[in-house]
Amino acid sequence: MTQEELDALMSGGMDDIHELEDEVTEEESVEENLASKIEEEVEEESKEDEVSSENEDETAHQLPMPATNENKMVHQLDEVTKESEEKASEIFDIIEGISNDLMEKEGNSQRVIEALVSNIELFKNLNIKFPDVAAFKTQLEINEAALLDANEELVTLQTSGDSIMSIMDIMQYQDIHRQKIERVINVMRALSRYMNTLFEGKIDDDKRVSSAQHIAGDSHTDIASTDDIEALLAQFGQ
Numbered sequence: 001m002t003q004e005e006l007d008a009l010m011s012g013g014m015d016d017i018h019e020l021e022d023e024v025t026e027e028e029s030v031e032e033n034l035a036s037k038i039e040e041e042v043e044e045e046s047k048e049d050e051v052s053s054e055n056e057d058e059t060a061h062q063l064p065m066p067a068t069n070e071n072k073m074v075h076q077l078d079e080v081t082k083e084s085e086e087k088a089s090e091i092f093d094i095i096e097g098i099s100n101d102l103m104e105k106e107g108n109s110q111r112v113i114e115a116l117v118s119n120i121e122l123f124k125n126l127n128i129k130f131p132d133v134a135a136f137k138t139q140l141e142i143n144e145a146a147l148l149d150a151n152e153e154l155v156t157l158q159t160s161g162d163s164i165m166s167i168m169d170i171m172q173y174q175d176i177h178r179q180k181i182e183r184v185i186n187v188m189r190a191l192s193r194y195m196n197t198l199f200e201g202k203i204d205d206d207k208r209v210s211s212a213q214h215i216a217g218d219s220h221t222d223i224a225s226t227d228d229i230e231a232l233l234a235q236f237g238q
Contacts (some may be wrong), residue, residue, distance in 0.1 A: 074192075077091050077185050088174045095168055102161045109154040116147040 123140035130136055 054095060056112060074185055074188055077181055077188075081181050081185075084178055086176065089172060091171060095164055095171075097169075099164045102157050102164065105160070106154060106157045109150055109157060113147065113150045113154065116143050119143040120147060127183070 093122040120140060120143045123136050123143060126133070127140055
């Protein structure tokens with residue numbers, strides 16, 4: 001019996017004792033539910049860790065990748081630089097064609113504007129001399145509206161030409177990126193040659209004494225076959 005129950009008993013409040021017992025029961029129930037939830041969360045985290053560990057083990061078994069053309073780093077970078085240069089050349093050709101078309105259309109627009117200006121001048125004079133002829137006034141208004149449209153089209157063509165030039169300037173960075181990749185390739189090849197030189201020996205591999213596949217005291221029983229070793233050496237030789 002707790003101190004609170006004793007105090008309640010001394011004061012003669014049995015009902016208070018029952019209320020205290022109910023509160024204690026509710027608290028115990030809440031604590032049990034909380035403990036159950038914590039256990040479930042721990043179990044879920046443990047399962048997730050096991051799945052993650054299994055995935056890591058599977059990935060580890062897949063490495064190192066075989067030394068094929070699809071996995072050789074320098075080979076892949078060489079393909080990237082080659083394809084990038086080819087595609088960039090194609091893009092430049094297309095942009096140059098668009099730029100030439102725009103310049104041609106600008107020349108056409110200039111000639112149209114000159115013709116409209118001449119027509120406007122003509123119809124102005126005719127409208128002044130023959131104000132009663134409505135056709136002259138109508139044609140004057142039509143040519144003035146056409147001149148406004150032609151000037152707007154010329155501005156659009158010139159703006160498009162400027163945008164094309166900006167695109168060509170931006171594309172110059174592609175060549176810089178290609179040069180950076182080629183520099184990385186050269187460093188990787190230099191490191192590869194250095195490592196090969198560093199591990200060179202005076203004795204040819206085919207003249208070396210064969211290594212023991214299993215030595216006393218080894219904690220593992222997995223032994224690489226001769227074919228596996230030769231395949232591995234062939235990959236490094238490439």
